[in-house]
Amino acid sequence: AQSVTQLDSxxxxxxxxxxxxxxxxxxxxxxxxxxxVQYPNQGLQLLLKYLSGSTLVKGINGxxxxxxxxxxxxHLRKPSVHISDTAExxxxxxxxxxxxxxxxxxTRLHILP
Amino acid sequence: xxxxxQNPRHLxxxxxxxxxxxxxxxxxxxxxxxYRQLPEEGxxxxxxxxxxxxxxxxxxxxxxFSAEFPKEGPSIxxxxxxxxxxxxxxxxxxxxxxxxxxxxxxxxxxxxxx
Numbered sequence: 001a002q003s004v005t006q007l008d009s010x011x012x013x014x015x016x017x018x019x020x021x022x023x024x025x026x027x028x029x030x031x032x033x034x035x036x037v038q039y040p041n042q043g044l045q046l047l048l049k050y051l052s053g054s055t056l057v058k059g060i061n062g063x064x065x066x067x068x069x070x071x072x073x074x075h076l077r078k079p080s081v082h083i084s085d086t087a088e089x090x091x092x093x094x095x096x097x098x099x100x101x102x103x104x105x106x107t108r109l110h111i112l113p
Numbered sequence: 114x115x116x117x118x119q120n121p122r123h124l125x126x127x128x129x130x131x132x133x134x135x136x137x138x139x140x141x142x143x144x145x146x147x148y149r150q151l152p153e154e155g156x157x158x159x160x161x162x163x164x165x166x167x168x169x170x171x172x173x174x175x176x177x178f179s180a181e182f183p184k185e186g187p188s189i190x191x192x193x194x195x196x197x198x199x200x201x202x203x204x205x206x207x208x209x210x211x212x213x214x215x216x217x218x219x220x221x222x223x224x225x226x227x
Contacts, residue, residue: 032214034215036218042220042221043117043204043218043219043220043221044156044204044206044218045218046215046217049214049215051214090155090156094214097214098144098161098208100146100158100161100169100171100172101146101148101156101158101206101216102158103148103155103156103157104155105154105155106155
């Protein structure tokens, strides 16, 4: 069965500093990988997705993620965070198109002034 | 093009009452998914529906919960005889009929059971 592990439940980082949010997945077959962002009291918004091709994926708001098949990781990065990036970030996988999404438990990003 | 709509946004029920959560998918979308977000937990899949069909209900609790997506109208997630443990945010997502990897999420319904 597929699973997603987000190693950090909370990550504090100073404004304008770089950040990396870690995600590892477990699957015996190929999966599609996603990062979603949830701002306070809102729904989920897709940040970026990896389906195939280039392992470096660029998303909205300056975020990017790198798919590493050998390490079964899909870490999210941003070179310089802003206070508006304060949110919860969810790593997720699906096995097939139309399939249910399996989410990690989320990482809360706290931006310190 | 309006996004996924959910109503109500907030719902308060007393133990034993029924809760009905509605989801209108994006225009042209015929696949609907329901997820539940419990406090301090991630989102968990509940059910996947297409028009008039339940495709996958592997995440639905065995009792008190049901879902439908009729030919006309929104998808409904129904919780009978609610208990405090049902308090959560319930999110609906939709995707187009030709399938797709991306699901588009609604703003959620926050259910509070007193």
